[in-house]
Amino acid sequence: MDCSESRLCCLQVEVCQSSNSTARSSAVEDRVRLFLQDSNKTIFGDVLLTEFPDDFLARHVQSVSICDTDLTLSGGASGSSSSRSTVCLAQAQLDIHVFQLHQDEDGPAAETIDDQEEEISAAGHWLLPSTEFQGLWENLIYDVNVKEKLLQYATTTLLFSDHNVDCNVVSWNRVILLHGPPGTGKTSLCKALAQKLCIRFSKRYTYGQLVEINSHGLFSKWFSESGKLVQKMFDKIQELIDDPDALVCVLIDEVESLTMARKAAMSGSEPSDSIRVVNALLTQIDRIKRHSNVIILTTSNMTGAIDLAFVDRADIKQYIGLPTPPAIYRIYQSCLAELMRTGIIAPPQQLLGMRDLEVLKFVENDATRHSLKLFELSKRSEGLSGRTLRKLPFLAHVNSMSNQAVSLDVFMEALSMTITRQFEERSDMQRTSADS
Incomplete structure (x- = not known):
């Protein structure tokens, strides 16, 4: 296709600079821009490049990812349009983000605080962007444009801070609450969002910090000490926030552990220490929200148990539900593509995307047979978590029961049996639970 026939738009380009590269990020950005805009290529959908004819890029760049094209090319929510659109790299506006990954072979560092002369593991701590979370964002699949909404929220937060909007007039608290059933990827989405923000804002912040608070660890065995532990934990977080070159993301998983409704506590059904914990957490959130380089990410499986004052402080309260068949199809498709890439399923077979099946009106032929079979399995899988x-x-x-590579047909038959068995096991467990 000629470039003049394709659409003009702004593309997000994420450049992972090699860990051993000492080149300036601005130099890498310039060479990537030149490489992409001189290519005279058109793209449809996200593109990942790992091989480069340019010697400089081959030495200094690990990968170039052109991403979020689902949103850019459809002009709306991800998956909202089945029409095909292309974009010419030579004509597109390229928003390039260059970053290097921090190596986390030993996992997160532990943040400890003193409790009555005893050290408590209060949080895990990662430097971002981290190798541990690389690719996580791309492999989280949802039916609605959750990821785009969260990115836009963070962008707006930064914009308002940059323009010195008076938060006493226009209020926001830098708090996100993701809620829904277990296993839907809420915690993973928080970690992936923290990673993505550090990449997208790499020109503004030199590096990122992700602090995952151990909610259960902050309840002291000493009466009335838990509220003080929360304050000590946020004192440590404040030290990170004080560095203007760092973007600090605070993750509180299962936030109901720290924000149990005070109404239950005051009625006597919960210990009074939980009131101190809720009060301490709300106070700390109000204290740090004035800083432009912090965002608080929280998750909950039991939103009804959360104190209303905390829920009210959340700028975004996003429900993350179980995936529908189209989302399940995309999850299975990504899994099978990985198994084909590694040779576990062989020979490789093409699996069409949901948009392609919609365009072809789900008519079965040689080109659609495997894809339609996988979609049937996806419909049977509805009700299972991601x-x-x-x-x-x-x-x-x-x-x-094979130690050799299996064909796609054989594998999908095995997957069909596994889906059936999964629902049988769930039914057996529910029956056992009811009997006990």
């Missing part, structure tokens, strides 16, 4: 769905291809290979 965590379970990504485990099923592994269990399917166990059920295939």
Whole structure:
């Protein structure tokens, strides 16, 4: 296709600079821009480049990712349009973000605080962007434009801070609450968002910090000490925030552990120490929200148990539900593509995207047979969590009872049996629970 026929738009380009590279990020950005705009290529959908004819890029760049094109090319929410659109790299506006990954071979560092001369593991601590979270964002699949909404929220937060909007007039608290059933990827989405923000704002912040608070660890065995522990934890976080070159993301998983409704506590059904914890947390959130380089990410499986004052402080309260069949299809498709890439399923077979199936009106032929079979399996899988769905291809290979590469047809038969068995096991567990 000629470039003049494709659409003009702004593309997000994420450049992962090699860990051993000492080149200036501005130099890398300039060479990537030149490489992409001189290529005279058109793209449809996200593109990942890992090989470069340019010697400079080959030495200094690990990968170039052109991303978020679902939103850019459709002009709306991800998956909202089945029409095909292309974009010419030579004509597009390129928003390039260059970053280097921090190596986390030993996992997160531990943040400890003193409790009555005893050290408590209060949080995990990562430097961002981290190798541990690389690719996580791209592999989280939802039916609605959750990821785009969260990115836009963070951008607006930064914009308002840059323009010195008076938060006493226009209020925002830098708090996100993701809620929904277990296994839907809420915690993973928080970590992936923290990573993505550090990449997208790499020109503004030199590095990022992710602090995952251990909610259960902050309840002291000493009466009335838990509120003080919360304050000590946020004192440590304040030290990180005081560095203007750092973007600090605070993750509180299962936030109901720290923000149990005070109404229950005052009625006597919860210990009074939980009131002190809620009060301490709300006070600390109000204290740090004046800083432009912090965002608080929280998750909950039990929103009804959370104190209303905390819920009210959340700028975004996003429900993360179980995936629908189209989302399940995309999850299975990504899993099977990985198994084909590694040779576990062979020979490789093409699986069409949901948009392609919609355009072809789900008519079965040689080109659509495997894809339609996978969509039928996706419909049968409705009601399973994303965590379970990504485990099923592994269990399917166990059920295939083969140590050799298997064909896609054989693998999908094994996957079909695994889905049936998954619902049978769930039914058995529910029956056992009811009997007990």
